[in-house]
Amino acid sequence: MLFTVVQRQVEAGLIGLAITYALRLTDTLNQVNRESADRETQMVSVERVYAYVTGVAPEAPLRIVGTSQQLPRSWPSRGAIKVDNVTMRYREGLPTVLNGITLDIKAGERIGIVGRTGCGKSSFLSTLLRLVELQSGAISVDDWDLAVLGLHDLREKVAIIPQDPAILTGTVRFNLDPFSVKSDEELWTVLEKSQLKSRVESAGGLDSKVEEGGGNYSVGELQLMCLARALLRRQATGGLLLLDEATSALDADTDAIIQEVIRSDFSCTTITVAHRIQTLLDYDRVAVFDAGRVVEFDSPEVLLKRETSAFRALAREGGVSADYCPAAKS
Ligand SMILES: Nc1ncnc2c1ncn2[C@@H]1O[C@H](COP(=O)(O)OP(=O)(O)O)[C@@H](O)[C@H]1O
Ligand SMILES: [Mg+2]
Missing domain, CATH: 1.20.5 (Single alpha-helices involved in coiled-coils or other helix-helix interfaces)
Known part of the structure; x- marks a missing residue:
């Protein structure tokens, strides 16, 4: 160059x-x-x-024109559940998780579900909310087949306290009453019943912040918040309450208080998946699940008396004596 x-x-x-x-x-x-x-x-x-x-296949419609209007506003006013030979798998190609569940639950009955981890207890509750669709069989509540309902019509009528507390980022008020339809007084009443009043007061009241995933509350407190939410949604008559190991992160005393609240404040049909057998002893009936089937379904006294029952074995593991008598309890 x-x-x-x-x-x-x-x-x-x-x-x-x-x-x-x-x-x-x-x-x-x-x-x-x-x-x-x-x-x-x-x-x-x-x-x-x-x-x-x-x-990805979309979920069923949230409302169904026609059905949504026909469904009585008070549904389910009795809360009688018929589960008929239900099988369910999470996805095509996976094994079935529920293998022919049949249960006839009367209006207002309190039903306990027990069984080993992974036997399908939570999966069964999911089918009641149609979080997963059935493979075969049918579930009806007060003679309405759940499969014909819009998802919102179904889910807004069922109160659930899930195994993992479902908490949204926002305020305490938003978590209890996302559609802002309840008064402050009602919110404080349910917080008091759930043993959370002083905790929320010290956090700064109904409009105090709930961090992502409820990070600023303990798991037990989040379970109590779910209970408060369920209390807020209960219907005057009937309805359904589902509890999935809802008090697993609480100490025995708080658990007992909460069980008492559930007993006194919910007159509706209640299905409780419990890890403490003690909480189920005064229930109407208990279903023992094993590998997605119901192996026993009877009152706790009857099951405890039966020498060979799986419930008796589980109760013994949980420290409940086989000759427990509910009449002597209270
Ligand atoms: N979202 C999911 N996708 C695929 N399999 C699942 C899912 N959730 C649970 N399972 C499987 O379903 C079976 C039953 O689980 P689950 O109902 O949670 O049991 P439990 O509540 O009785 O402990 C288990 O084998 C579990 O691995
Ligand atoms: Mg579970």
Whole structure:
């Protein structure tokens, strides 16, 4: 290059310009590279959205024109549940988790469910809310087949305290009453019943913050908050209450208080998955689950008396004596 300059074939200025641009070109190429790599990563998100839109079956409709209007507002005013030979699997290709569950639950009965971890207790409660659809069989509540209902029509009538407390980021008020239809007084009443009043007061009241996943409350307190929410939603008559190891993170004393609240404040049909057999001893009937089947379904006294019953074995493990007599309890 120097030679061409010396030879005066090209102007020195032009050469300088060429060199400057040549250096800049590397930068530009680098940037092109970086941008195209970026676009490629971002296209993964597009791919994912596409997979959700085309590959995941949508949930059933939330309301069904016709049915939603026909369903009585007071449904389920009795709360009689018929479960007929229900089988369920979580996805195509997975084994069935419920293998022919049949239960006839009378209006207002209090039913306990026990069984080893993984035997399908939580899965059974999910089918009552249609979080997972049935493979075969049917469930009806007060003679309405759940399969014909819109999901909102069904779910807004069922109160549940789930195994993992479902808590939303927001305020205490939002978690108890997301649609803002209850008065402050009602909210404080249910908080008091759930033993949370002083905790919420010291946190700053109904509009104090609940962090993501309820991070600023203990698991036990979150379970109590779910109880308060369930108390708020209970119907004047009938209704359904589902409890899935709802008090597992509470100490025995608080558990006892909560069981008492559930007994006195909910007159509706109650299905309780319990880890403490003690809580089920005064229930009307207990279903023992094993590998997605009901192996025993009778009153706790009858099951405790039967030498060979699985309930008796579970009760013994839980420290309940086999000759427990509910009449002697109170
Ligand atoms: N979301 C899910 N997807 C696939 N399998 C699941 C899911 N939830 C639970 N299972 C399986 O279903 C079976 C029953 O689980 P679950 O009903 O939670 O038992 P339990 O509440 O009696 O301990 C287990 O084998 C579990 O692995
Ligand atoms: Mg469970």
